[in-house]
Each structure stands twice: as C-alpha cells, then as structure tokens.
Amino acid sequence: MANIWVIFKRELASYFMTPIAYVFIVIFVFLSGIFAFYMGNFFARGQADLEPFFGFHPWLYLFLIPALAMRLWAEERKTGTIELLLTLPISIPQAVVAKYLAAWVFSGIALAFTFPIWWTVNFLGDPDNGVIVASYVGSMLMAGAFLAIGACVSSLTKNQVIAFVITAVVCLIFVLSGYPLVLDFFSGWAPQFLVETISSFSFLSHFNAIAKGVIDLRDFVYFVSLIAFWLFANAVLIELKKAD
Amino acid sequence: MGPVAAATARDTFDDRPEGQAGRYSEWLRARRDLKKRYQSLYCALRERCDIAEHGGAKRRRRSTDLRCWITRCACTGIPGENENVEPKVEIRHLSKRFGQITAVDDVSFCVGRGEVLGFLGPNGAGKSTTMKMITGFLAPDSGSVIVGGDDIALAPVAVKARIGYLPEGAPLYADMTPLAFLNFVAEIRGFRGEAKRARIEQTVQRVNLEEVLNQPIATLSKGFKRRVGLAQAIFHDPEVLILDEPTDGLDPNQKHEVRALIRSMAQAKVIILSTHILEEVEAVCTRAIIIARGKVVCDSTPAELEARSRLHNAITLAVKGDGAHEAAQSLRDLSGVEAVEALGHIDGIARYQIYPKAGELLAATVSQVARERGWEIVQLTVERGRLDEVFRAVTTGESASSEGGM
Known part of the structure; x- marks a missing residue:
C-alpha cells in the first residue's frame, strides 16, 4: 500500500511537471463547454440540467483519454525506465494500480475544472443536483474504464502513437457496441444471447443509465469489473513482456 | 577430496572437549592449522577447475559446481564452521533464449562479499541479459538466481530490496529533478522523515550531485545523469550492487571518479559490473568472468588472465652500442628464453622482445x-601481459599462447 502511494505521487506529479496537465485540462474544459453550449443547445433547450454537457463526454473521452493513457507504459518502455521501476522492491500489480490511479485522479481533476458549468446552471435555474452528482460519478467511472483499456494497450508497445490509435479503436468498439454498426457484424451468424451480451457491453447504455440520476448496482459493477479486468490483463502483459 | 576434507573439519570441531579451558589453546592451534590447510586446498582446487575447464561440457559443468563450492568455502572460512553464511549471489545454470538465439547458455557462478566481479565480453555476448536476470527484470528460461539465500523467482521483492542496480545507459525519469527522483527512490526503499533526508544528503555528497539537485534530469550532462543513476543504485547501501557498463560514455575524469567510488564500496559488498573496457578490470575488479556467445569461457583473477598472455613476463629491451644490432642470437642462446623478436632499430638503438619459457x-x-x-x-621492461590479447583469444576461440599455464 505504501508503495502504491509513493508511485502514485510520482506519477501524478509527473503530469504537472510537463505541459501535458495544462494542455489536457484546458482542452478538456474548453471542448466540453463548446459541445454543451453549441452542439447541445444548452440555452435553447430551456431546461435547467446538464444533459447536453454529459451527453458528449463519451465522445470527448474517446480521443482525450487515449492521449492520457498512451504514455503510461509506452513511455517507460521507450526510455528504459521500466527497467528501473521494475527492479525496485515493488510488485508489478502495485506499479500497475499506482500508475492507473494517478491517471484516473488526474482525469478527475480535469473533470473537476468543469465546475463553472454546474455553477452556471444553478445560477440560471433550479436543476436537480442529485442527477448532476450521479452524472459526474458516471463520467468518472466511464473515464476509468477508458483509462484501464488505454493502460493495458499502452503496456504492449513502445510507440505512443500506436498505443493511442489502438486504444481509441478499442474504446470506440465499446462505446458503439450497442449500435447496429457493431451488432450487425455479429447478428448474421452469432447466437442471440451473444449479440445481447455484446450489446450489454456498451459504455453508452451504462453511462446514460447513470446519467439519468440512478446509480444502479449493475451499471456500477459493469464499470468496476471492466476496470478490474483490463488492469489484470495489464499486469499479466507487463509480467510477460516487460523486457521486450 | 573436498567433501571428505569438510567432514574431517567438522569432526575435529565436534571432538573438541566442551568447556575445558586448558584445551582451548590446543583447539585454537588446531583451528589455525586447519585454516592454513584449507588455504592451500582452496588454491589446489582452483587449479583443478582450470584444468577441468578444458574438458567436455560435463566436466565443465562439474567444475562450475565445484567453483561455487570453493567460493562458498572462501566466503565462510572453513566449511562446516558457519554454514549459514552463503555466498551472496549464486547463479545456477542460467539460460535464456530469444526466439532462435540462445542469449545466455548455462551460466553458473558464485560471488562472495568483498569481490568485485568484472563481467566481460563482446557486445551481444549476453552480459546485459545475465544482469537483467540477476536483478529480476527478466525471467530465465531455466536455472535460478539466489541472492542472500533467497531465490529471486520465489521472493522477488525481498531480493530486489537487497540489490542496487544501474541498468545499461542509466535510464532515468527525465522530467524529474535529481532531488525529486532520489526522494522517490528513498520512499520506495522505505526511508521516511529525518532518515530519508539524511540519507539523501549523504548519497548526494557521495556522488557529488549538489550543484544540479534542482535541475530537471533531462537538462543534465551525461556525467551527471550517470551519477544520478549511481546515486539511485547505492542509495540504500545494498548488499549487492549490479552495474551495467557504469563508465560507458564518460570522459576519463568521470571514469576515474566512478571507479574510485566502486573501489570505496568494494569491501562490504558484492559488486558485479559489466564492461568492455579492459583497463577497468585491472583497475577495480578482483575477479573477471569472460562471457562469449552466452557461455562463460573464463573465470579467474585479472592477474591470472594476464598470465595467459604470450607477453606475460616477456622483456622489452632497447640497447645501443657495438654489436647491439646482432644481439638477437646471443639472447636466444640464454637458458630460459623461448623466442626473441627483433622490433627493429632506430638511431642506433635496437629493440627486442624476449619471450621467456614458462615460469x-x-x-x-x-x-x-x-x-x-x-x-x-x-630500456628494459618486464611486460605484465596484455588483457586485450587474452580477451580476443578466449572470445574468438583462438589459443592465447603456447605457454602461459592454462
């Protein structure tokens, strides 16, 4: 536990030692605002809620989170620091969890900087703040799932661009798995239960369920088990391929 | 021969009458004699190993096992006296393949405290791969690594806590400052609060990092980066220090500093360093292992290595005066001279290289x-022998010399 905390601190600090943190936060806040106000017709809807704001989060995360996750292991591989890190007296799961948590907390910080929009909607009307809190929780969980996928993919390569592209594609599949685009690919030949299973893997349906203000245990378990699975795969891959 | 002697030693101690003060001096004397006997036995066994190494694979395997036993005896004093003190690092039949290529092929050796082991070999011989396996970064295909009594495959974290490691090229987190980086290493190594601050200060002094403590590592010169890497490796005063090409790419002054640092720590630690600079072996190592195509081809002291050279104890003579140009024949006639080589003459000075017969x-x-x-x-100089010549000979498979003992 102490080791996780030490690595976590180093990782989180490393975001702020480079321009990554500032670029990421500014772009994230700016884009989420743009999307909400222009494409989501925030004002024209005439409703005091943040649905247009949160509705765009899956798409925003689709290219911002892979950018955050791509460096997690690929950079360590590229610079050779992975050899330094993994010959320190720590276990691989500790390193995996600590790095992941640092990235997740960082994305949480970026999300927290969107507070002006919450303040705006409270200033203009009388929104259901419970729904907004639930939406923030859902957004965090979804970011965590994206990040876990990104961390795992990043551990496979030295090349951050490859990590970015593959993560984005895998995440896209997860986002779209409830849509015909993905389902049609399976429905022709796969049994019905498999198609339904794939459909139930969609980020969108789980996120939208939470964003409606109901944190259902099933949605929660979905995201948490997804994160656990990808982190487990991450640890296994690092163990097998750390020196390649 | 060995095990029997060990048994005798234990018997002697077991027979020692307990609690009889008068016999104590007698026992002490017996113990001293035994130690002396083991000293010569130890030397004799090493010689045996050298001979056995010219035999087949099976004999070689046996000889490495024997070497391990010998090192253990040397580390613990008399066998049977203190069996708990193992050699610090024990490598047993380590092998690693990458696809079709066998990078490390059945490497075995033991290193005890106080030894500085130079790991030599051409590029791609398997030095770094072996070191990565010793530090637990790479899992071997077969064989085991035992550090301080623990197998790294079974207790990786405990073993890693005992090891300080400088990976090849000294990779570092370039965004961090040396101070932040050492702070991170300190906390991972379990230092907190005042102990941490004191240890950082001590380490920084040791490697002379004071002036760059707060500059990002990315902006530092190669020499300073290497020092940060070394600081990280020696930070927790490890029992075992593993340095992969610690002086590679440094200027002569920096090399000298690093070597001085290594020498200053040699007494209390096991140090394994890889290099392809032969002078470094002479300068810091007490023992040298040459590895070629993944196999250990030579394991001896730098002095023994030099003795393998054709030039060992050869004499370089420069003379002038009447008949000096025709000196070759009269030198050749001397007893004990194997061969005389004329190196030519300039300005009336004739130069010769005189090779002695063995011994x-x-x-x-x-x-x-x-x-x-x-x-x-x-000029009259006695040559010590040239390591590069021996190195080339053993790594390319040619014979180093017709004489030279081994």
Missing part, C-alpha cells in the same frame, strides 16, 4: 648479458 624470469639474466657485452641499456 622463467629473465630480467636479471638479460641485464647481466647486456652489461657483459658492453651494450648500453636504454
């Missing part, structure tokens, strides 16, 4: 002859 020392005879013939000696 002969020629300096006195040669200078006497020179005086008798009335040559004026300009």
Whole structure:
C-alpha cells in the first residue's frame, strides 16, 4: 500500500511537471463547454440540467483519454525506465494500480475544472443536483474504464502513437457496441444471447443509465469489473513482456 | 577430496572437549592449522577447475559446481564452521533464449562479499541479459538466481530490496529533478522523515550531485545523469550492487571518479559490473568472468588472465652500442628464453622482445648479458601481459599462447 502511494505521487506529479496537465485540462474544459453550449443547445433547450454537457463526454473521452493513457507504459518502455521501476522492491500489480490511479485522479481533476458549468446552471435555474452528482460519478467511472483499456494497450508497445490509435479503436468498439454498426457484424451468424451480451457491453447504455440520476448496482459493477479486468490483463502483459 | 576434507573439519570441531579451558589453546592451534590447510586446498582446487575447464561440457559443468563450492568455502572460512553464511549471489545454470538465439547458455557462478566481479565480453555476448536476470527484470528460461539465500523467482521483492542496480545507459525519469527522483527512490526503499533526508544528503555528497539537485534530469550532462543513476543504485547501501557498463560514455575524469567510488564500496559488498573496457578490470575488479556467445569461457583473477598472455613476463629491451644490432642470437642462446623478436632499430638503438619459457624470469639474466657485452641499456621492461590479447583469444576461440599455464 505504501508503495502504491509513493508511485502514485510520482506519477501524478509527473503530469504537472510537463505541459501535458495544462494542455489536457484546458482542452478538456474548453471542448466540453463548446459541445454543451453549441452542439447541445444548452440555452435553447430551456431546461435547467446538464444533459447536453454529459451527453458528449463519451465522445470527448474517446480521443482525450487515449492521449492520457498512451504514455503510461509506452513511455517507460521507450526510455528504459521500466527497467528501473521494475527492479525496485515493488510488485508489478502495485506499479500497475499506482500508475492507473494517478491517471484516473488526474482525469478527475480535469473533470473537476468543469465546475463553472454546474455553477452556471444553478445560477440560471433550479436543476436537480442529485442527477448532476450521479452524472459526474458516471463520467468518472466511464473515464476509468477508458483509462484501464488505454493502460493495458499502452503496456504492449513502445510507440505512443500506436498505443493511442489502438486504444481509441478499442474504446470506440465499446462505446458503439450497442449500435447496429457493431451488432450487425455479429447478428448474421452469432447466437442471440451473444449479440445481447455484446450489446450489454456498451459504455453508452451504462453511462446514460447513470446519467439519468440512478446509480444502479449493475451499471456500477459493469464499470468496476471492466476496470478490474483490463488492469489484470495489464499486469499479466507487463509480467510477460516487460523486457521486450 | 573436498567433501571428505569438510567432514574431517567438522569432526575435529565436534571432538573438541566442551568447556575445558586448558584445551582451548590446543583447539585454537588446531583451528589455525586447519585454516592454513584449507588455504592451500582452496588454491589446489582452483587449479583443478582450470584444468577441468578444458574438458567436455560435463566436466565443465562439474567444475562450475565445484567453483561455487570453493567460493562458498572462501566466503565462510572453513566449511562446516558457519554454514549459514552463503555466498551472496549464486547463479545456477542460467539460460535464456530469444526466439532462435540462445542469449545466455548455462551460466553458473558464485560471488562472495568483498569481490568485485568484472563481467566481460563482446557486445551481444549476453552480459546485459545475465544482469537483467540477476536483478529480476527478466525471467530465465531455466536455472535460478539466489541472492542472500533467497531465490529471486520465489521472493522477488525481498531480493530486489537487497540489490542496487544501474541498468545499461542509466535510464532515468527525465522530467524529474535529481532531488525529486532520489526522494522517490528513498520512499520506495522505505526511508521516511529525518532518515530519508539524511540519507539523501549523504548519497548526494557521495556522488557529488549538489550543484544540479534542482535541475530537471533531462537538462543534465551525461556525467551527471550517470551519477544520478549511481546515486539511485547505492542509495540504500545494498548488499549487492549490479552495474551495467557504469563508465560507458564518460570522459576519463568521470571514469576515474566512478571507479574510485566502486573501489570505496568494494569491501562490504558484492559488486558485479559489466564492461568492455579492459583497463577497468585491472583497475577495480578482483575477479573477471569472460562471457562469449552466452557461455562463460573464463573465470579467474585479472592477474591470472594476464598470465595467459604470450607477453606475460616477456622483456622489452632497447640497447645501443657495438654489436647491439646482432644481439638477437646471443639472447636466444640464454637458458630460459623461448623466442626473441627483433622490433627493429632506430638511431642506433635496437629493440627486442624476449619471450621467456614458462615460469622463467629473465630480467636479471638479460641485464647481466647486456652489461657483459658492453651494450648500453636504454630500456628494459618486464611486460605484465596484455588483457586485450587474452580477451580476443578466449572470445574468438583462438589459443592465447603456447605457454602461459592454462
């Protein structure tokens, strides 16, 4: 536990030692605002809620989170620091969890900087703040799932661009798995239960369920088990391929 | 021979009458004699190993096992006296393949405290791969690594806590400052609060990092980066220090500093360093292992390595005066001279290289002859032997010399 905390601190600090943190936060806040106000017709809807704001989060995360996750292991591989890190007296799961948590907390910080929009909607009307809190929780969980996928993919390569592209594609599949685009690919030949299973893997349906203000245990378990699975795969891959 | 002797030693101690003060001096004397006997036994066994290494694979395997046993005896004093003290690092039949290529092929050796082991070999011989397996970064295909009594495959974290490691090229987190980086290493190594601050200060002093403590590592010169890497490796005062090419790419002054640092820590630690700079072996190592194509081809002291050279104890003579140009024949006639090579003459000074027969020392005879013939000696040097020559010979599979002992 102490080791996780030490690595976590180093990782989180490393975001702020480079321009990554500032670029990421500014772009994230700016884009989420743009999307909400222009494409989501925030004002024209005439409703005091943040649905247009949160509705765009899956798409925003689709290219911002892979950018955050791509460096997690690929950079360590590229610079050779992975050899330094993994010959320190720590276990691989500790390193995996600590790095992941640092990235997740960082994305949480970026999300927290969107507070002006919450303040705006409270200033203009009388929104259901419970729904907004639930939406923030859902957004965090979804970011965590994206990040876990990104961390795992990043551990496979030295090349951050490859990590970015593959993560984005895998995440896209997860986002779209409830849509015909993905389902049609399976429905022709796969049994019905498999198609339904794939459909139930969609980020969108789980996120939208939470964003409606109901944190259902099933949605929660979905995201948490997804994160656990990808982190487990991450640890296994690092163990097998750390020196390649 | 060995095990029998070990048994005798234990018997002697077991027979020692308990609690009889009068017999104590007698026992002490017996113990001293035994130690002396083991000393010579130890030397004899090493010689045996050297001979056995010229045999087949099976004999070689046996000889490495024997070597391990010998090292253990040397580390613990008399076998049976203190069996708990193992050699610090024990490598047993380590192998690693990458696809079709066998990078490390059945490597075994033991290193005890106080030894500085130089790991030599051409590029791609398997030095770094072996070191990565010792530090637990790479899992071997077969064989085991035991550090301080623990197998790294079974207790990786405990073993890693005992090891300080400088990976090849000294990779570092370039965004961090040396201070932040050492702070991170300190906390991972379990230092907190005042102990941490004191240890950082001590380590920084040791490697002379004071002036760059707050600059990002990315902006530092190569020498400073290497020092940060070394600071990280020696930070927790590890029992075992593993340095992969610690002086690679440094200027001569920096090399000197790093070597001085290594020498200053040699007494209390096991140090394994890889290099392809042969002078470094002479400068810091007490033992040298040469590895080629993944196999250990030579395991001895730097002095023994030099003795394998054809030039070992050869004499370089430069003389002038009457008949100096025709000196070759009269030198050749001396007893103990194997061969004489004329190196040419410039400005009336004739130069010769005189190779002795095995075990002969020629300096006195040669200078006497020179005086008798009335040559004026300009230079007379006894060569120690050249490591690069031996290195080339053992790594390319040629014979180093016709004589030379091994």
